[in-house]
Amino acid sequence: MTGTNTAEAIVHPDATATGKPHYEVLDGLRGTAAVMVVIFHIMGMPIAWSDQGQWLHHAAMAVDFFFGLSGFVVAYAYDARWTRMSVGQFCTFRLIRLHPLVLLGVALGLISFLVDPFAPDQKLIPLSVVLRDFALACLLLPHAVLPNRWTDTHSLNSPAWSLLQEYIGNLAYALVLRRLGTRALGAALAVTAAVLLWLLWQRNSIDMGSDWTTWWGAPARMAFSFTMGLWLYRVRERAPKLRLSWVALSAILVLIFATPLVPHSVPHGNGLFEAVAAMVLFPAIILCGAHSEIGKVELALCKFAGRISYPLYILHYPFLLIYMNYALFRKPPASTLYLAGAGSFVLVVAASWLALKLYDEPVRAWLKRALT
Template identity: 70%
Template sequence: MTDSSVPDATVSGKPHYEVLDGLRGSAAVLVVLFHIMGMTVSWADSGQLLHHAALAVDFFFGLSGFVVAYAYDDRWKTMSTGQFFATRLVRLHPLVLLGAVLGLLSFTLDPFATNQKAIPMATVLVDFALACLVLPHPSLPNRWTDSHSLNSPAWSLMQEYIGNIFYALVLRRLNTWLLSLVMLIAAGFLIHMVWHSNTMDQGSDWTTIWGAPTRMGFSFTMGLWLYRIRNAFPKIRLGWVVLTGVLVAIFAVPRVPDAIAHGNGLYEAFAAIVLFPLIILLGAHSEIGKLEMALCKVAGRISYPVYILHFPFLFIYMNFINFRKPPLTTAYMAGAGAFVIVMVFAWLALKLYDEPVRKMLRPLTGRKA
């Protein structure tokens, strides 16, 4: 039994940044709430309380860059590129596969959207095969224009893989000044995107697919850079609870009215470029007590399964709303039920599937089982 008052260890035996793990869990839960609220009101902004929670993806990318640099920057003399890729695949891909299976079941067995059953099974199975490889596939009915139609959040996992590839082949070799230059160029592309689209919520669908590498390119590189210069900043310690409140506040700011030209996009870019790096630094420098440590451990462990597995359940909820058109009170009750189901299933998937499978596959990474 692990001691909840002691930080977990990374693959190389280093203690986790537990507050950052906890914040990843906080952001994952906020994403689920954002999607449930959006589906309930057909994505009308007036019914959404977390107007900017789509930015959680950018926060995830930044956290990933920081944690990858922490876990691997000093290991390259004893670790091959192949071992790095194997380690990352073992960490990420079991849940990608489970998410694809859930997406297939959600699409084919959905009791509310009967038009989905009219799609040839061969087409669905081709999409499923691509989903297992975390590759984009043609959009299916009742899935908007999503590039990963069976399990929408997988679009960001594809970007995570791309970021890891660039880290292993290029970015880790750059000195801090060159990495800074890459980050600034990526920030320029990001600002150009939001200047024209007035939103950071780009990249998950075929119409805005080039927004995906634009978002990842800045935030992941920023996370790598931030780890290298982390000690150059004052060590202000706020802790997980306070920083979660800050995240909620950033997401809950009302959408900037369209009358203020470019205002919404610039606010969201400011959050990604300025506020999220500050939160990551504050989280990395935080020291917390035993209770908060235990909560951060749970939140961190459940964050990835919550994020990557929630959409197949919410697709069914969405189709219930769209096809049955229940009263708003019923919709809210169903949304609350969907939230509980997602949380319980994510924990069960972690304990009964993800952790045992990763333990079994660990020898493939060059580590002992």
């Protein structure tokens, strides 16, 4: 990868905060994972998260993949800047990049909760309580469980739990991890891997952290995958330079997510499979994506997928909560539910693109001019 000048950064609005061009295949893979999360939620909500009827059995692991990508990209964008950048400036850059859509997602979550026509019990919650939770959610802080929101720590917009972890990981990078040599960073990675392996051995699943019953699993997942991404960036030139297309790497991701759960008759089997995916397969996919080159058509698809991935991930849940309550309270026939699910998918993609173009990019551009 090479640097870019200011003019090139203007031509490519999806450049990093430093003006460097993105690793386009990695951007495309982030889009692939975001789509898988949306489909996973569309399939899981009407069946109360039962695995029977779910096709993307391990798609909750997309969050671990996101954390790994984030560590790699943060190291790429910022490792060389610390001689001329303060911790405060770094935090400002990251808040500009991430928080406008956090706020929009929370606002959509509030609207979704208040106007949902399919869940009358939500109207029984005092508005003061909902607004209190809204204020906490704007700061990415966990809040009390609201009706028809399972036991999520971020009831108004559940995916925000992972953004809280993202912020924690970024702060750890700015204060400590960036200062470590490659060997010390590798040692830190080994410690986080041991903790995550222990949790997987105990719980037999990596799907933890988004709800109040498993909230303590969130930092363990983030700590390993984010540190792994940082370390991978440091050693990328020493790793084998395997090259696969975005389509091929996306297919591998989908296969991982679609692999059936290991039966309980195999003790710890599911946890071990997810450990291999998070600790071996995901790093290999990231390295392959970082080393790969693609043609113009695939490049255009990766750019689009990369740009829409974050809005799609952070904004889809409030829309799908209305779809979920329609499915659970109205209990429509399967054919109608399939149409509702397909329509919801189209809606969230369209809304995410409009949010990117009409809100996120203009707001970020204004914030950059005002604050940097």
